[in-house]
Amino acid sequence: MMIGYARVSTDDQNLDLQIQALDRLGCDKVFTDRGISGSATSRPGLDRALSRLKPGDKLVVWRLDRLGRSLAHLVRLLESLGQRNVRFQSITEHIDTSSSGGRLVFHMMAALAEFERALISERTLAGMAAARANGKRLGRRPLLSSAQVQQARQLLEEAWEARDVAAHLGVHPRTLSRMLAKEAVAHPSNADRDV
Numbered sequence: 001m002m003i004g005y006a007r008v009s010t011d012d013q014n015l016d017l018q019i020q021a022l023d024r025l026g027c028d029k030v031f032t033d034r035g036i037s038g039s040a041t042s043r044p045g046l047d048r049a050l051s052r053l054k055p056g057d058k059l060v061v062w063r064l065d066r067l068g069r070s071l072a073h074l075v076r077l078l079e080s081l082g083q084r085n086v087r088f089q090s091i092t093e094h095i096d097t098s099s100s101g102g103r104l105v106f107h108m109m110a111a112l113a114e115f116e117r118a119l120i121s122e123r124t125l126a127g128m129a130a131a132r133a134n135g136k137r138l139g140r141r142p143l144l145s146s147a148q149v150q151q152a153r154q155l156l157e158e159a160w161e162a163r164d165v166a167a168h169l170g171v172h173p174r175t176l177s178r179m180l181a182k183e184a185v186a187h188p189s190n191a192d193r194d195v
Helices: 016-026 044-052 069-081 100-133 148-155 162-169 171-184
Strands: 001-008 029-034 056-059 087-091
Touching: 001 044, 016 029, 016 056, 016 148, 029 044, 069 087, 069 100, 087 100, 148 162, 148 171, 162 171
Parallel strands: 001 029, 001 056, 056 087
Antiparallel strands: none
16 A cells, blocks of 8 residues: 655645645555654654555655655654565655665755754864863763752751752652762762761
């Protein structure tokens, strides 16, 4: 069975050109999305089309950008189809994974997507290294400031229960315990009492 999928980004755009091309190719059923961006990974029409596909079926689109905007998303989707033994065809780009040439194009797309992910990872790591070199702190901000940790330590010394101190500071008792332990490692002279 051939399942077609058509999409337009805005409600005032027309699906006719895509639907006519899918009908001419012989699609048994065409699912559509209107007014939904290609960057959205979940779309009602696409979700219905994907759920209808069975091994041996083929998903057909008029153009690749109707299926998704990012190369990484397209490759993941096509890999998922391949694992389900579902073929794929894009009319405009002449990609058909049931042919050796179509599979070659798909593998080239997959390699490009992997390359893109590697570049993003390298840029992220370089940015983090530069931030560290400039003395910037990375990661989430601590839930308690140094002053609050000191206050917690004082309250514990005044015989407050750890759960009451945590509630007073608006954190979970495990968070309080973790923050006290971290502060004790950083400033051993302040650590007189454990939670």
